[in-house]
Amino acid sequence: MTTQLADNPMLVRAEEQGRKALAYLKTLPLDFWRNGLLFLAALWICHSLAALFWLVFPVPDVPQPANLAAPVAAQSATGAPKGAQVDVAALQAIHVFGEAGEIPPESIPEEQAAANTDDIGEVNQTTKLPLQLHGVIASEEQQHARAIIEGGNEQKLYRVGEEIKKHKGVKLVKVEEQRAILDNKGTLESLWLYSEEDFKKSSSSRNRHKVSRGSSKDPSSTLKAPVKNIKANQIPKTISDVVRFSVHREDGQMVGYKVRPGRDRELFEQVGLQAGDIVTNVNGREMNDPKQLREVYQELKTATEANLGVRRGSEEMQITIRVDNTGG
Incomplete structure (x- = not known):
């Protein structure tokens, strides 16, 4: 039996590997073994200190809210949980995204400004402002209409709802094929493309x-x-x-x-x-x-x-x- 084990090639190979490993370990310096033991000792000390810390300062038990702790199954069996009713009006009064204020005129879209031109009636008064209409881009949709107006030797392309430069309180409110209608501080006036003069x-x-x-x-x-x-x-x-x-x-x-x-x-x-x-x-x-x-x-x-x-x-x-x- 012993002879058979000795003749087993696997055992022979394992024995040779063991001898080589032992010979390698013998060649390692003493400092290697010393440092290894010190590392294991430091690891054990850290583990012990951590365990001691949590024994001295245990984790506090945070009580779970009753409405969250209640099982869902119990709620479904007994109906809605009893408690204070939700104040819907108070929730609606909360401005989640901030309180809406007055929209400044410059932020009003052209479509909204142009929609007000439908209420303009007949305008018979010709403006006496020192302005000259050089061209118009008329459109049934007033948000696309434009007027080229000159004032003070300076030409500019205006859209409906825009204030005329250097004429505070005067705005372009409508553009037609032959004239532009201005709102001169509440008075509607016509600025003709070609004046009688x-x-x-x-x-x-x-x-x-x-x-x-x-x-x-x-x-x-x-x-x-x-x-x-x-x-x-x-x-x-x-x-x-x-x-x-x-x-x-x-x-x-x-x-x-x-x-x-x-x-x-x-x-x-x-x-x-x-x-x-x-x-x-x-x-x-x-x-x-x-x-x-x-x-x-x-x-x-x-x-x-x-x-x-x-x-x-x-x-x-x-x-x-x-x-x-x-x-x-």
């Missing part, structure tokens, strides 16, 4: 004029329109004396000018224009750009000749206006 022209000398018209079928044809019994101060000097222009939009987009008679209605009709005609181009320049509209309008205020592309319903035509004020 822009078209007032006077002359004390005798002038003569010629006008010509061409249709879309024959652009080169002309029509001379003699004028009778015209007073000296009524003789037109520029095109703006014959025709008045206002910006026209379709589907919110600028497409040109809508015309109406100027001071000389008779000459306006003799030229071949009709009130409500849409001028889509002037001297070949398309009138679908705000910058072009403004530039052309300034030119027409002093121009004596212009070729107008006119749309009347589904018909398009070319009308040339020529005013000769050389006198004679």
Whole structure:
């Protein structure tokens, strides 16, 4: 039996490993064993001190609230627990997210400010403020409407509800196709895109004029329109004396000018224009750009000749206006 165990290769291998381990341990220095024993002793001392501390200072027993300690099953069996009823009114009075105060005007959204424009009635008073309306972006939804207003040689794009710069208490309340409506400290006033002063022209000398018209079928044809019994101060000097222009939009987009008679209605009709005609181009320049509209309008205020592309319903035509004020 002993011989069989001695011949077992596993036991032989284990014995060899044991001898090697013992030989390795013998090579370790004495300081290694000393430090190891000191570490174990320190660990045991720390454990003992911790146990002694909790014996001297035990953990206090915190009593559990009765309503939390009550088993849920008991509540379901006996119904709702008896106790003080919840004061719903007191809970509703608590401002969990803070107390709401007055909303400052600048924080009111454009949609809310624009909604107030529906209550604006007819405005007949024209403002006397030193302001000039250079352009409008009209829209059925007033929160998208804008007005270009100049005051004090400074232009700015205003939205509905915004206060006019350097005019405290004056706000833009509505934008229409030909005017902007201002709230001047409680009084509603109109600021027109083109004021009457822009078209007032006077002359004390005798002038003569010629006008010509061409249709879309024959652009080169002309029509001379003699004028009778015209007073000296009524003789037109520029095109703006014959025709008045206002910006026209379709589907919110600028497409040109809508015309109406100027001071000389008779000459306006003799030229071949009709009130409500849409001028889509002037001297070949398309009138679908705000910058072009403004530039052309300034030119027409002093121009004596212009070729107008006119749309009347589904018909398009070319009308040339020529005013000769050389006198004679």
